[in-house]
Amino acid sequence: xxxxxxxxxxxxxxxxxxxxxxxxxxxxxxxxxxxxxxxxxxxxxxxxxxxxxxxxxxxxxxxxxxxxxxxxxxxxxxxxxxxxxxxxxxxxxxxxxxxxxxxxxxxxxxxxxxxxxxxxxxxxxxxxxxxxxxxxxxxxxxxxxxxxxxxxxxxxxxxxxxxxxxxxxxxxxxxxxxxxxxxxxxxxxxxxxxxxxxxxxxxxxxxxxxxxxxxxxxxxxxxxxxx
Amino acid sequence: xxxxxxxxxxxxxxxxxxxxxxxxxxxxxxxxxxxxxxxxxxxxxxxxxxxxxxxxxxxxxxxxxxxxxxxxxxxxxxxxxxxxxxxxxxxxxxxxxxxxxxxxxxxxxxxxxxxxxxxxxxxxxxxxxxxxxxxxxxxxxxxxxxxxxxxxxxxxxxxxxxxxxxxxxxxxxxxxxxxxxxxxxxxxxxxxxxxxxxxxxxxxxxxxxxxxxxxxxxxxxxxxxxx
Numbered sequence: 001x002x003x004x005x006x007x008x009x010x011x012x013x014x015x016x017x018x019x020x021x022x023x024x025x026x027x028x029x030x031x032x033x034x035x036x037x038x039x040x041x042x043x044x045x046x047x048x049x050x051x052x053x054x055x056x057x058x059x060x061x062x063x064x065x066x067x068x069x070x071x072x073x074x075x076x077x078x079x080x081x082x083x084x085x086x087x088x089x090x091x092x093x094x095x096x097x098x099x100x101x102x103x104x105x106x107x108x109x110x111x112x113x114x115x116x117x118x119x120x121x122x123x124x125x126x127x128x129x130x131x132x133x134x135x136x137x138x139x140x141x142x143x144x145x146x147x148x149x150x151x152x153x154x155x156x157x158x159x160x161x162x163x164x165x166x167x168x169x170x171x172x173x174x175x176x177x178x179x180x181x182x183x184x185x186x187x188x189x190x191x192x193x194x195x196x197x198x199x200x201x202x203x204x205x206x207x208x209x210x211x212x213x214x215x216x217x218x219x220x221x222x223x224x225x226x227x
Numbered sequence: 228x229x230x231x232x233x234x235x236x237x238x239x240x241x242x243x244x245x246x247x248x249x250x251x252x253x254x255x256x257x258x259x260x261x262x263x264x265x266x267x268x269x270x271x272x273x274x275x276x277x278x279x280x281x282x283x284x285x286x287x288x289x290x291x292x293x294x295x296x297x298x299x300x301x302x303x304x305x306x307x308x309x310x311x312x313x314x315x316x317x318x319x320x321x322x323x324x325x326x327x328x329x330x331x332x333x334x335x336x337x338x339x340x341x342x343x344x345x346x347x348x349x350x351x352x353x354x355x356x357x358x359x360x361x362x363x364x365x366x367x368x369x370x371x372x373x374x375x376x377x378x379x380x381x382x383x384x385x386x387x388x389x390x391x392x393x394x395x396x397x398x399x400x401x402x403x404x405x406x407x408x409x410x411x412x413x414x415x416x417x418x419x420x421x422x423x424x425x426x427x428x429x430x431x432x433x434x435x436x437x438x439x440x441x442x443x444x445x446x447x448x449x450x451x452x453x454x
Contacts, residue, residue, distance in 0.1 A: 072431075073428060076383065076424075076427045076428050076431045077387070077423075077427060077428075078387035078388065078390045078401075078427060079387075080391060080401060080404060080405075080423075081390060081404060081419070081420040081423045081424050084404045084407075084408055084416055084419070084420050085420040087416075088413065088417075160296060160297060161296065163299075164296075164300070164302075165299070165301075167299045167301040167302055168301050168391065170301070171394075171408060175301075177302075178299070178301055178302070181301070181302050181305050182305065182394070184309075185305045185308070185309055185395070189309035191309060194306055194309055195306065197302065198298075198302040198303075198305075201298075201302055202298055202299075202302075205297040206297055209293075209297070
């Protein structure tokens with residue numbers, strides 16, 4: 001029955017095949033692991049770079065324009081070009097993809113942290129000052145909690161776009177599901193493999209998006225109470 | 228490989244003529260982008276304006292935007308290129324890029340028209356304008372800045388992402404990067420990286436200028452935070 005359905009495909013190259021999933025399930029799991037690891041480390045790296053830059057900008061507000069302009073330029077360069085440009089530095093390792101995607105994610109994360117910390121009702125700052133908070137206490141206990149939704153939105157958007165861009169890492173053989181898709185393409189347009197990889201990326205992006213929405217809710221319980 | 232090789236590449240007249248020279252690749256790149264943006268504009272602008280005008284199906288617009296962001300262009304490109312009806316060509320790249328360009332244009336056209344001040348449209352109606360006139364003379368001019376912002380975002384992203392066309396046998400500046408990588412020709416690849424990055428930065432600056440020019444002084448909006 002199934003075999004009949006499969007061979008009914010004119011080119012005998014179906015877009016969906018149980019056989020493919022059964023024999024290549026392990027490869028998909030390995031790809032999933034690489035995809036998640038590259039995404040996670042990229043975002044972590046972008047955050048690690050963003051935090052000192054945020055402190056710099058808050059200390060010397062004049063540095064905001066050059067810092068944002070620089071990360072804007074990085075954001076403008078296509079991911080394929082970043083990956084190719086870093087290949088001579090890191091070789092055919094996942095780090096080529098990780099560093100390129102961290103550079104790419106930096107702008108969204110940095111901008112959302114800065115905007116989040118700034119978009120605060122001045123009366124709250126006055127109230128904190130009136131309670132005797134120092135400016136450091138105000139930053140950690142007032143500005144930061146209020147900025148969490150904006151910061152988390154930045155992380156969420158950066159994560160979802162990074163999940164998509166990891167696929168381009170197929171250029172250097174570390175694209176997670178992107179490598180699955182690309183290998184299927186090179187292997188005589190193996191439809192079942194190409195579509196399986198594609199569906200997996202989309203599902204992963206949606207899963208991480210949902211997960212980060214939940215994390216954001218957990219971090220800001222007062223938002224729900226207020227509603 | 229020496230540091231001079233990249234300078235030698237740029238000064239070699241061979242690389243500036245013929246069907247694989249820089250000018251020819253640049254024209255291919257821009258042609259792919261122009262077709263993709265043309266298709267996206269024809270679909271997204273009228274649809275966004277109409278949905279914004281009747282102020283309905285907001286959820287549909289948001290869903291299209293979210294789904295569009297979750298589908299990696301790389302994956303879509305390979306699915307289209309391996310599909311018999313389209314095949315390995317610039318067409319696959321054009322369709323994938325058009326799909327990629329629709330969400331920002333659609334969302335901004337929708338929001339731009341929907342969020343026009345009620346008082347303005349009410350006054351227009353009070354002056355006896357018919358719905359079509361309200362749309363043409365009030366809603367559209369006021370929505371231009373937001374629509375222009377969406378078109379700018381899409382254009383910059385499309386020009387950057389068009390480099391991926393080379394993965395599926397398409398033309399454009401991405402060819403230099405992918406061919407350079409494939410032949411382990413470092414100078415060729417790096418030249419591609421530099422040219423692609425430069426093109427993207429030029430287009431970004433150009434579109435920023437276009438957006439500013441299209442926006443009346445009284446309506447200039449602040450840079451928006453991603454959310």
